[in-house]
Amino acid sequence: MNSPTIAQRSPYAVAVTAGSDYFWCRCGRSAAQPFCDGKHKGSDFTPLKYHADEDATLYFCGCKHTQTPPCCDGSHNRL
DSSP states (O other): OOOOOOOOSSOEEEEEOTTOEEEEOSSSOOTTTTBOOSTTTTSSOOOEEEEOSSOEEEEEOSSSOOSSTTBOOSGGGGO
């Protein structure tokens, strides 16, 4: 599998709503970061579905190298 494009070297703060689904971009090419807009088509990447169980602010990974997808784990500090 190819390496993802780094969309940004920091997380995206997102207010998620309980009961909603979010599709996190894994490839880094989406213009709708941190979410998928379909630009992964033709690549080895697919979006990751996240279902929010409660209202919260989450920090979605922007560098696409997290080991705890879709949330940031600080991996951007090692790139």
